[in-house]
Amino acid sequence: MDDVTDSAVLRVGAAAELSLEELFGAVEQEWQDQALCAQTDPEAFFPEKGGSTREAKRICKACPVRDECLEFALEHDERFGIWGGLSDRERRRLKHQIS
Numbered sequence: 001m002d003d004v005t006d007s008a009v010l011r012v013g014a015a016a017e018l019s020l021e022e023l024f025g026a027v028e029q030e031w032q033d034q035a036l037c038a039q040t041d042p043e044a045f046f047p048e049k050g051g052s053t054r055e056a057k058r059i060c061k062a063c064p065v066r067d068e069c070l071e072f073a074l075e076h077d078e079r080f081g082i083w084g085g086l087s088d089r090e091r092r093r094l095k096h097q098i099s
């Protein structure tokens with residue numbers, strides 16, 4: 001799959017099932033084996049609009065692959081959920097700052 005297709009699959013997976021297992025199953029990445037969120041409630045990482053992101057961000061702070069996760073999300077322009085400890089809005093702000 002190319003990057004555009006990968007990203008589309010990830011978005012559909014995130015919106016439809018909120019399952020990180022399925023989400024991560026779409027793209028095999030070694031760092032994902034160490035993802036702390038895979039051992040927790042995936043719904044915390046995809047809160048409803050206006051919902052709390054506190055629990056997900058707390059978990060991300062302790063995650064050993066936070067940098068890899070954030071890089072992946074930025075590269076794939078992820079629009080849903082918490083990745084690398086940042087919300088979509090925070091990721092867009094960061095991307096704007098570093099571009």
Ligand code: SF4
Binds near residue numbers: 060064065083
């Ligand atoms: S940084 Fe957060 S979203 Fe990314 S893999 Fe770790 S726990 Fe999951």
